[in-house]
Amino acid sequence: MKLNIALLAGDGIGPEVIDQAVKVSDAIAKKFNHEITWKPALTGAAAIDAVGEPYPDETHDICVASDAVLFGAIGHPRFDNNPSAKVRPEQGLLKMRKKLGLFANVRPTFTFPSLLDKSPLKRERIEGTDLVFLRELTGGIYFGEKGRRDEGETAFDNCVYTRVEVQRIAKKGFELAMTRSKKLCCVDKANVLETSRLWRETVQAMEKDYPEVEVSYEFVDAVAMRLVQWPNSYDVLITENLFGDILTDEASVISGSMGLMPSASVGTDNALFEPIHGSYPQATGLNIANPMATVLSAAMMFENFGLKEEGNAIRNAVNKALDAGFVTEDLANGDNAYGTSEVGDWLAKNI
Numbered sequence: 001m002k003l004n005i006a007l008l009a010g011d012g013i014g015p016e017v018i019d020q021a022v023k024v025s026d027a028i029a030k031k032f033n034h035e036i037t038w039k040p041a042l043t044g045a046a047a048i049d050a051v052g053e054p055y056p057d058e059t060h061d062i063c064v065a066s067d068a069v070l071f072g073a074i075g076h077p078r079f080d081n082n083p084s085a086k087v088r089p090e091q092g093l094l095k096m097r098k099k100l101g102l103f104a105n106v107r108p109t110f111t112f113p114s115l116l117d118k119s120p121l122k123r124e125r126i127e128g129t130d131l132v133f134l135r136e137l138t139g140g141i142y143f144g145e146k147g148r149r150d151e152g153e154t155a156f157d158n159c160v161y162t163r164v165e166v167q168r169i170a171k172k173g174f175e176l177a178m179t180r181s182k183k184l185c186c187v188d189k190a191n192v193l194e195t196s197r198l199w200r201e202t203v204q205a206m207e208k209d210y211p212e213v214e215v216s217y218e219f220v221d222a223v224a225m226r227l228v229q230w231p232n233s234y235d236v237l238i239t240e241n242l243f244g245d246i247l248t249d250e251a252s253v254i255s256g257s258m259g260l261m262p263s264a265s266v267g268t269d270n271a272l273f274e275p276i277h278g279s280y281p282q283a284t285g286l287n288i289a290n291p292m293a294t295v296l297s298a299a300m301m302f303e304n305f306g307l308k309e310e311g312n313a314i315r316n317a318v319n320k321a322l323d324a325g326f327v328t329e330d331l332a333n334g335d336n337a338y339g340t341s342e343v344g345d346w347l348a349k350n351i
């Protein structure tokens with residue numbers, strides 16, 4: 001297969017982890033006879049520095065013309081520490097998601113056999129966890145009207161959802177549940193928020209089309225608790241943008257590290273693959289960040305092209321590295337940590 005992949009490395013550890021995903025993907029291409037053409041493009045603070053805006057038109061054109069996008073991470077402390085900055089790296093990420101129509105963010109949470117005792121949660125709680133969040137990605141409070149009034153003394157962020165936005169993510173949730181254990185949890189705050197009541201009402205109306213799916217409706221605050229208490233009781237969870245952002249970082253503790261969590265952001269016409277973590281500024285340039293989340297995002301990319309064996313080959317290499325203890329410092333004991341690029345080399349060699 002010939003694949004054109006837009007490569008948006010971004011900021012902080014973004015370029016370091018992306019390099020490893022490229023190495024591993026190139027090893028896959030060699031083994032399975034594919035041809036990958038990488039199309040690097042600017043995004044985030046790097047794009048602000050170069051051209052004054054975090055998601056330039058040229059980058060968008062490259063994304064649209066590609067078969068998929070592989071994304072590292074964006075964000076820089078000089079913006080995080082300056083609340084009044086008008087142009088911010090994160091705006092680029094949001095604009096990109098919106099312009100590419102990536103309304104569904106698929107964020108799986110699973111455990112790795114050799115890491116069961118690495119999690120701060122007890123083995124018997126997390127063993128067997130295999131759940132997927134479908135996080136709505138182009139609506140809600142992230143995209144509603146926001147601003148200040150009263151001479152800056154009052155701030156607002158509006159949370160808005162349309163029924164159609166809820167229907168399309170819920171449809172994905174029901175369809176995914178049908179291919180798994182037929183359990184769907186709708187995460188909301190319908191006891192308080194009107195947008196959540198629209199979510200609940202919309203999902204309830206869709207239940208009749210999927211009679212085999214057992215649907216539960218749970219409040220987000222309770223899910224935040226049960227997620228770490230009984231994670232293996234969940235299968236597919238659908239949720240609005242902000243709740244999904246928060247719960248998936250929480251869920252990374254189940255697997256053992258933020259540096260392990262991949263994701264796919266999909267829409268009708270485009271697909272983008274990105275780790276759930278950020279630019280981890282403290283680790284920039286130190287060759288210590290875990291590249292596995294980005295490497296596993298590349299595995300999701302191959303699977304999205306229908307290349308299951310390729311995706312599995314990546315997962316097997318990651319499992320082998322974890323079993324062998326060939327890991328970065330977030331997962332290592334004491335002195336036994338390997339560098340980001342060494343882990344990438346090891347994975348590529350073991351494809």
Ligand SMILES: NC(=O)c1ccc[n+]([C@@H]2O[C@H](COP(=O)([O-])OP(=O)(O)OC[C@H]3O[C@@H](n4cnc5c(N)ncnc54)[C@H](O)[C@@H]3O)[C@@H](O)[C@H]2O)c1
Nearest residue numbers: 073074075076080258259276277278279280281289290330
């Ligand atoms: N999708 C994205 O690009 C994205 C996501 C989240 C945050 N951000 C941005 O990243 C910047 C830093 O934000 P933050 O510190 O809250 O979140 P972060 O995800 O960058 O880091 C939080 C913590 O997670 C751990 N971590 C993250 N990635 C890791 C990796 N690859 N290997 C090992 N450990 C890892 C580290 O302990 C780190 O301190 C901010 O500017 C933020 O806006 C971007």
Ligand SMILES: CC(C)[C@H](C(=O)O)[C@@H](O)C(=O)O
Nearest residue numbers: 075090093094245276277278
């Ligand atoms: C950086 C930020 C805009 C982004 C989000 O909130 O969606 C990040 O936290 C993520 O999870 O991808």
Ligand SMILES: [Mg+2]
Nearest residue numbers: 245246249276
């Ligand atoms: Mg996040």
